[in-house]
Amino acid sequence: MHWWRVVRPVLALAIVVGVAWHLTRLIQTTDLSSLADHWRGDRIAASAGLYVVAIVCWGMYFARLVRRYEPGPLAPILRAYLISHVGKYVPGRALVMVVRSAVAYQWNVPVVISVAMTVYETLVSMAGGALVAAGLASLLDGAALGRALILFAIAAVPIIPGFFDRLALRAMQRFLPAGHAPPPRLTFRQLLEGLLWAAAGAFFLGLALAQLLAGVLADPPGFSPHTIGAIVGVYAFAHVSGF
Numbered sequence: 001m002h003w004w005r006v007v008r009p010v011l012a013l014a015i016v017v018g019v020a021w022h023l024t025r026l027i028q029t030t031d032l033s034s035l036a037d038h039w040r041g042d043r044i045a046a047s048a049g050l051y052v053v054a055i056v057c058w059g060m061y062f063a064r065l066v067r068r069y070e071p072g073p074l075a076p077i078l079r080a081y082l083i084s085h086v087g088k089y090v091p092g093r094a095l096v097m098v099v100r101s102a103v104a105y106q107w108n109v110p111v112v113i114s115v116a117m118t119v120y121e122t123l124v125s126m127a128g129g130a131l132v133a134a135g136l137a138s139l140l141d142g143a144a145l146g147r148a149l150i151l152f153a154i155a156a157v158p159i160i161p162g163f164f165d166r167l168a169l170r171a172m173q174r175f176l177p178a179g180h181a182p183p184p185r186l187t188f189r190q191l192l193e194g195l196l197w198a199a200a201g202a203f204f205l206g207l208a209l210a211q212l213l214a215g216v217l218a219d220p221p222g223f224s225p226h227t228i229g230a231i232v233g234v235y236a237f238a239h240v241s242g243f
Contacts, residue, residue, distance in 0.1 A: 004188075043215030052209035055085060057201035061194050062121040066104065068190070069113045080104040081112075116168045120159065122243070124191065127155040128198020129240040132206075136233025150232075151240050161186040205239065206232025 059081035063074050080103035087095030094118060101114040129150035158164060210231045214220045221227055 007057035019199040021084060040215045043211050047208045047211035047215060050204050050211060054183060054204035054208065055082060056200040057197050057204065058121065058125050061124065064193070065117040065121060065190070066109055066151035069117070070109050071108070072107055074170065076106055076107045077109065080107075080109075112172050116172050119168065120164060120186070121194070123155055123159045124194035125198040125201065126240050126243050127152055127159055128195045129202040129236045130155055131195065132199050132202040133233050133240060136229045136236070148237055151237070155240065159191060161188060161191060202236040203232055209235045 056078070059078045062081045063077040066077050067074060080100050083103055084096045085099035087099045097118050098113055099117055101109075101111045104114045105111055130148055134148035134152055148170075160165075207228070210223060210228050213231070214223060
């Protein structure tokens with residue numbers, strides 16, 4: 001994919017410029033002077049670290065799924081996953097799939113496998129996040145628990161192994177390179193593993209928000225286990241709802 005060598009730096013520059021322009025607008029329209037004196041660099045750095053850990057949890061599951069269909073080193077596939085996250089700042093998020101497939105293709109991963117596993121990993125991540133939201137919603141109220149369970153039900157139906165196999169794996173066979181082995185079926189063991197990785201990612205993502213609040217608020221709330229649990233649950237619910 002020689003065209004990717006030209007498109008990649010241009011695309012990266014466009015994303016950086018776009019994000020910088022958006023942040024500049026936010027800073028110009030927001031009064032940060034009252035907060036700047038209270039910022040804590042250690043808390044903000046901890047938030048960034050926890051955010052990376054959350055994404056790595058999801059990336060590990062994606063890499064393990066891909067290697068089940070296309071055996072190879074784990075690190076390059078995880079790298080493709082992490083790099084592709086810059087594409088989520090482009091409206092529609094479709095660019096994530098394009099970047100991920102292009103980077104993984106350099107390691108002989110067929111595009112159709114990257115696309116199918118991206119869809120499955122995303123759905124599993126949303127279901128795992130909904131489980132976290134449902135588990136912690138009891139710290140808020142019963143209505144929050146009900147909404148979180150509805151989100152889980154919506155996300156859980158497509159990821160049932162038999163259901164996903166019929167829709168995706170049959171389509172994959174048509175686009176795999178000639179002579180490629182038929183894709184193996186997904187199992188409930190892979191689904192359970194994915195839900196665990198997804199729940200861990202959602203948990204660390206919520207902790208990242210809690211650390212960020214502690215780093216920028218002049219008078220942050222007391223971060224008791226109840227408060228942290230509520231923050232993690234609300235953020236998991238918001239993250240899944242956004243998708």
